[in-house]
């Protein structure tokens with residue numbers, strides 16, 4: 001299904017799309033560390049299959065800046081804070097402090113800076129931002145099957161995030177009642193990640209951060225339902241944003257004058 005050209009309706013707030021786990025590339029200097037890890041790199045532990053396609057489709061549909069990475073989370077996980085034990089895979093944790101600092105300087109801080117700049121620029125232009133962080137989750141983890149199709153992750157203490165996720169979930173339930181859409185599943189939205197890092201810097205009336213989690217089952221089956229699901233997520237988000245947003249005054253006010261299309265960040 002072709003999403004067509006970007007269509008900015010007057011109800012679009014300022015959106016920023018990010019994708020922290022978009023690929024499984026390992027920079028040349030660190031490839032020997034992963035020489036016997038190719039199967040792991042290709043698995044859900046190396047990256048989020050489909051998350052980059054989803055992010056690109058959202059960015060195109062909403063004419064929003066996209067900040068994405070295709071470096072594997074095994075080298076450095078862009079959705080973890082410095083100091084989190086899960087920031088690096090085990091073989092990277094064993095490197096010297098200098099080497100790990102080099103990885104942060106080349107592959108971590110530039111991404112975080114680009115994401116923060118895109119968010120702050122959109123706030124400056126629109127008064128508020130909706131930041132969507134695109135992810136996907138493995139259908140089976142530790143022998144447990146995860147039945148949900150879509151997860152919407154947010155901080156329950158942020159009213160704008162609650163309101164938006166409830167409306168998006170309702171729009172999905174109405175448009176696609178066969179899909180299971182859960183809030184704060186399979187993870188808690190207030191856990192460590194890029195959205196939490198930005199929440200610590202920006203108040204709830206100007207920053208709304210949501211992680212979109214798609215079940216990789218839809219991606220890996222590679223049938224027509226995957227592009228259809230991406231399109232469904234775009235149209236239902238547009239619908240959710242078109243309604244009066246309890247708890248989202250800044251976003252609603254911003255939508256009246258956010259008419260300037262913004263380009264993508266490479």
Ligand SMILES: [Zn+2]
Nearest residue numbers: 021048135136
């Ligand atoms: Zn992810």
